[in-house]
Amino acid sequence: MNKVMLITGAAVRIGAYIAQAAHKEGYNIVMHYRYSKAQTQDLQNKLNQIRPKSCISAQADFDKQTDFNDIIKTIDVHFGRLDVLINNASDFFPTDLDKLNETEYNKLFNSNVKGPLFLSQACYPLLKQSKGSIINMVDIHADKPLKNYPVYSMAKAANKMMVKALAKEFAPDVRVNGISPGCILMPLDGSACYDKDEIINRTALGRQGSEHNLYHGIKFLMENDYMTGEIIKVDGGRSLHM
Numbered sequence: 001m002n003k004v005m006l007i008t009g010a011a012v013r014i015g016a017y018i019a020q021a022a023h024k025e026g027y028n029i030v031m032h033y034r035y036s037k038a039q040t041q042d043l044q045n046k047l048n049q050i051r052p053k054s055c056i057s058a059q060a061d062f063d064k065q066t067d068f069n070d071i072i073k074t075i076d077v078h079f080g081r082l083d084v085l086i087n088n089a090s091d092f093f094p095t096d097l098d099k100l101n102e103t104e105y106n107k108l109f110n111s112n113v114k115g116p117l118f119l120s121q122a123c124y125p126l127l128k129q130s131k132g133s134i135i136n137m138v139d140i141h142a143d144k145p146l147k148n149y150p151v152y153s154m155a156k157a158a159n160k161m162m163v164k165a166l167a168k169e170f171a172p173d174v175r176v177n178g179i180s181p182g183c184i185l186m187p188l189d190g191s192a193c194y195d196k197d198e199i200i201n202r203t204a205l206g207r208q209g210s211e212h213n214l215y216h217g218i219k220f221l222m223e224n225d226y227m228t229g230e231i232i233k234v235d236g237g238r239s240l241h242m
Contacts, residue, residue: 002026004027004028004081004083005019005028005083007029007031007088008089015031017214017215019047030075031043043055053078058074062110063106063110082127082130083133087137088137089111091107091152092187108152109158111155113158120166132175133222138159139159142160142180159178160231171228175227177227177232179221179234180231181209181234182209183238184208202241203235203236203241208236
């Protein structure tokens, strides 16, 4: 179908799952990465073996002053269009307010707010041509803060407002929506304010979700062209008990 999707943080975990699922459905894929070049190249090669010239990658560090127009030029040269931007990349770590420093603050706000905002701005002209859409990965803790993660929660609250603000600014040409995951994947370093069993016990459906559940929500937002400014919780009812 020749539609093109740009996914930030596409090397591993949720981003990699989205890339593979969308590719399977016919999308051409642009994989953004920060440090994970080898993992990105491996997945890119895998997707191109399935369908030649269907996947490219682009590096950008949201902690630095990045010229996202370089990424847009690359997309334009290779594919000539962009239909969906998935703002998935995110730093996630606890912050002790007694020891909080500017570096921690900047890392969390750069990855969750600054990067998605300026990338959305750069993508807008191509998305406007295709009547495309932007989907931000928000978080249920944009509504109620996660204990020991105050700055992360604040950054995700800004990300949530970004969805609503850009939906107004980019209408009627580009739709902007969001997904708020609950208990989908546990942190790689094992850090969390509650252990896994306690989180699941506070989830109404009594089980952990999967990347598949998230992608179904993304598909719904991509395909329903009369939705903008909306944020869907995919949390198994976790937010009912927060």
